[in-house]
Amino acid sequence: MKIAELVRPGAIEFRDVEEPRPGPGELVIRVHATLTCGTDLKTFDRGHPRLPMPLALGHETSGTIAAVGEGVTRFREGDDVACVPTAPCGGCRLCRRGRESLCAQAVGRFMMGAFAEYVRVPAHIVRDNVFLRPRHLAAHEAAALEPLSCVVHGSRRIHLENAETVVIIGDGAIALLFAQVARLQSPGRILLAGKHDTRLDVAKRLGFGSVVNTSHAGLQDTVREWTGGQGADIVVECVGRPDVWEAAASVAGPGGEVLMFGGCASNTQATFDTSRIHYDEIDIKGAFHYGRADVRDAWALLRDRHVDVGPLITHALPLSNLLDAFELARSRAAIKVAVAP
Numbered sequence: 001m002k003i004a005e006l007v008r009p010g011a012i013e014f015r016d017v018e019e020p021r022p023g024p025g026e027l028v029i030r031v032h033a034t035l036t037c038g039t040d041l042k043t044f045d046r047g048h049p050r051l052p053m054p055l056a057l058g059h060e061t062s063g064t065i066a067a068v069g070e071g072v073t074r075f076r077e078g079d080d081v082a083c084v085p086t087a088p089c090g091g092c093r094l095c096r097r098g099r100e101s102l103c104a105q106a107v108g109r110f111m112m113g114a115f116a117e118y119v120r121v122p123a124h125i126v127r128d129n130v131f132l133r134p135r136h137l138a139a140h141e142a143a144a145l146e147p148l149s150c151v152v153h154g155s156r157r158i159h160l161e162n163a164e165t166v167v168i169i170g171d172g173a174i175a176l177l178f179a180q181v182a183r184l185q186s187p188g189r190i191l192l193a194g195k196h197d198t199r200l201d202v203a204k205r206l207g208f209g210s211v212v213n214t215s216h217a218g219l220q221d222t223v224r225e226w227t228g229g230q231g232a233d234i235v236v237e238c239v240g241r242p243d244v245w246e247a248a249a250s251v252a253g254p255g256g257e258v259l260m261f262g263g264c265a266s267n268t269q270a271t272f273d274t275s276r277i278h279y280d281e282i283d284i285k286g287a288f289h290y291g292r293a294d295v296r297d298a299w300a301l302l303r304d305r306h307v308d309v310g311p312l313i314t315h316a317l318p319l320s321n322l323l324d325a326f327e328l329a330r331s332r333a334a335i336k337v338a339v340a341p
């Protein structure tokens with residue numbers, strides 16, 4: 001089969017390799033669709049500090065089970081499934097404290113290589129994080145389970161249920177997913193603040209009325225006006241730049257919560273006005289990855305169509321055009337690209 005490998009930053013090579021075979025407890029999936037993701041793009045551009053090259057990319061995937069490993073009873077050959085690329089151990093100190101997203105196994109044993117015809121799903125993922133895909137959910141939509149799991153996890157870190165004003169900063173897939181989850185959980189108003197009109201149009205198509213391009217109108221002024229001078233109850237940063245982190249904190253109102261969802265480049269710093277954190281009791285939190293309950297809830301949102309990922313997957317390309325898929329995503333012309341072998 002063909003597999004796409006990153007041989008050095010910016011260079012992908014297609015290699016012929018043997019089709020994977022499942023070990024005990026494992027599955028092999030014939031890939032229908034794998035989505036591009038910000039992590040792939042960053043890795044493509046600069047490599048990954050923890051993952052040596054040549055590196056097979058692709059981790060947001062869904063397909064049909066081609067082979068079932070010894071001891072797997074929940075799945076059969078021919079089942080349509082979706083999965084996320086990690087699972088926590090469930091037993092370490094962090095897992096026991098309910099912090100599965102921080103489990104060393106979750107991030108340390110990442111399933112990659114789904115930009116390929118077949119991908120092998122390790123046993124620890126098969127055990128908890130593989131789901132049968134119903135007919136009404138398209139394969140490329142089911143492949144969005146991973147980013148939605150991250151978003152569900154992030155939503156658990158804040159109190160959307162009593163927020164009257166929620167500001168989402170960003171217009172990528174994460175921002176558009178977060179806005180949809182916030183709409184389900186919060187009785188309040190939601191403002192989406194991005195920089196790309198084509199992406200903000202998708203937000204409008206998803207039914208969001210308050211959508212603003214902050215390259216024209218500044219973020220501070222926009223939020224001040226939109227909240228009647230109060231500042232926002234909740235601010236979610238979905239960009240991942242220190243200057244945007246700082247801007248996010250600055251537009252929260254007294255008692256506000258700020259969720260830093262976008263990861264910044266390593267070794268960067270952001271500064272915050274101490275008086276806002278002290279006198280205004282602004283809570284600043286991060287969110288990273290997901291636990292098993294997040295994945296289960298995300299799957300239910302997808303399956304029951306409470307969250308619509310279809311409009312976020314703006315392009316589809318064959319695997320042989322993977323470079324074009326990355327280019328589309330990088331140029332912001334695409335939000336997510338579904339890559340099919």
Ligand SMILES: [Zn+2]
Nearest residue numbers: 037039060146
């Ligand atoms: Zn991803």
Ligand SMILES: [Zn+2]
Nearest residue numbers: 089092095103
């Ligand atoms: Zn653990």
